[in-house]
Amino acid sequence: MSAPFGATGIHDSGRGLVSDGRAEDGIIDSSVPHPARRYDYLLGGKTHYAVDRESAEAIAGAFPGIRTAALENRRFLRRAVTLLAREYGIDQFLDIGTGIPSPGNTHEVAQAIIPSTRVLYADNDPVVLAHSRALLDGTPQGRTAYIHADLRAPDAVLGHPELAATLDLSRPVGLLIVAVLHFLTDDDKPYDAVARLVAALPPGSFLVLSHGTWDFMPPAMIEQIRALSTPQTGVFATRTHAELTRFFADLHLVPPGIAPLNRWRADDEPQPRPTDAETAFYGAVGRLP
């Protein structure tokens, strides 16, 4: 069962709603779970189908921390963007794997600190495209744009006309790839994609990553979750701490480095903090020398 997303149209490029041709253009498939819609359900949003809710509840049956993980990931995103804007003056962001708009979108956090901030959002899910106008409501001094694009095709992102119209690649950029890479298997070449994007950024830019991990889980729980990871329902290509260091090969990690994101610069968050095992996520920020 699928439904066209309707009036906006994938080639309506008023502010950059353009397809690179790799994603399933314009078709929202409600017969299989989608990460963006499942995440929206876990965050308490309204944009999801029965398959997404069933998938989320099945994961919650195996891993009760999944809602905590989603909320903590969103908190990490806010803290990382705040750090870049407030401490380093970063006023332009490339946010790949944007997700369905939700309170605390990147431009809202960043423009509250630097109103002239410019943000280019990119996602490969047509449901995110269909809701992307909600991301284009930034400050008059700043600019936000959205492109329908795939992390696995970094050159299409970098070569997109909307990127040059939104970001100035001669000045530092914050590249956000938050809670996305665990949907890419090694066959998707995630290390090459990230390296290609990072190589296009000038010195002083930042890479912000978060990533699901099984490093803190008991083996029985891992087996239960692994059984839910199929090409039909979506893969969970979780990675270890050692594997995540590869994404930061030529970058200087900002303290505390690659850390459980429930504890990453989280002193000001509500206490007590969830445990590493409840959250099962790493977060990290690296700076280009």
Ligand SMILES: C[S@@+](CC[C@H](N)C(=O)[O-])C[C@H]1O[C@@H](n2cnc3c(N)ncnc32)[C@H](O)[C@@H]1O
């Ligand atoms: C769990 S959500 C994370 C949303 C947001 N980054 C956050 O952390 O709140 C993952 C998002 O990544 C997107 N995504 C997954 N694979 C992608 C790919 N290959 N290219 C672009 N986006 C992708 C999904 O469509 C979804 O919107």
